[in-house]
């Protein structure tokens with residue numbers, strides 16, 4: 162019996178380009194006249210469907226890899242289009258926003274964790290404008306959760322800052338993030354993934370500071386032996 166074939170593929174857990182075992186495969190050669198493709202005249206190609214098992218985590222994925230006669234690099238090598246299901250995660254959800262941590266850390270966060278998970282899912286399917294709109298909604302919900310709705314964005318921001326949730330530097334960053342979300346909603350701004358990564362770094366930091374780290378520290382306080390009075 163021959164050894165199973167292997168290939169490099171992306172894994173949500175282990176990262177891009179990891180060794181995978183091919184446990185099932187099917188290929189079909191095609192051309193533009195077969196009724197399955199709408200790519201114009203005289204185009205042909207081949208599609209490979211494979212079920213893969215990651216060598217690192219044993220995770221199973223289904224991959225479609227397709228070459229066609231019109232898509233190749235400067236060396237004349239075919240450039241495939243690749244689809245993987247489930248899609249590799251674009252950005253990992255912070256550990257404090259998963260499992261039991263979610264229940265322990267987000268007692269007062271309202272719908273913030275729910276919206277945060279939707280933002281990560283929209284990243285995975287490259288809906289970057291929707292991600293940015295979602296980030297703006299999270300920021301606005303955080304302010305209202307903490308200080309109530311004062312009627313306008315500026316009034317909410319002032320109250321949120323006065324309540325000690327933002328320093329003057331963080332207040333400016335918060336305003337820029339909100340404005341980016343507004344631009345996606347109303348000014349046709351289509352953010353790049355790199356822009357979203359910068360904003361998500363700041364968003365995760367803000368959420369963790371307000372909802373996670375403080376509650377963890379408060380729990381830690383209950384485990385610290387009290388000073389004995391002399």
Ligand SMILES: [Zn+2]
Nearest residue numbers: 172175215218
């Ligand atoms: Zn893996």
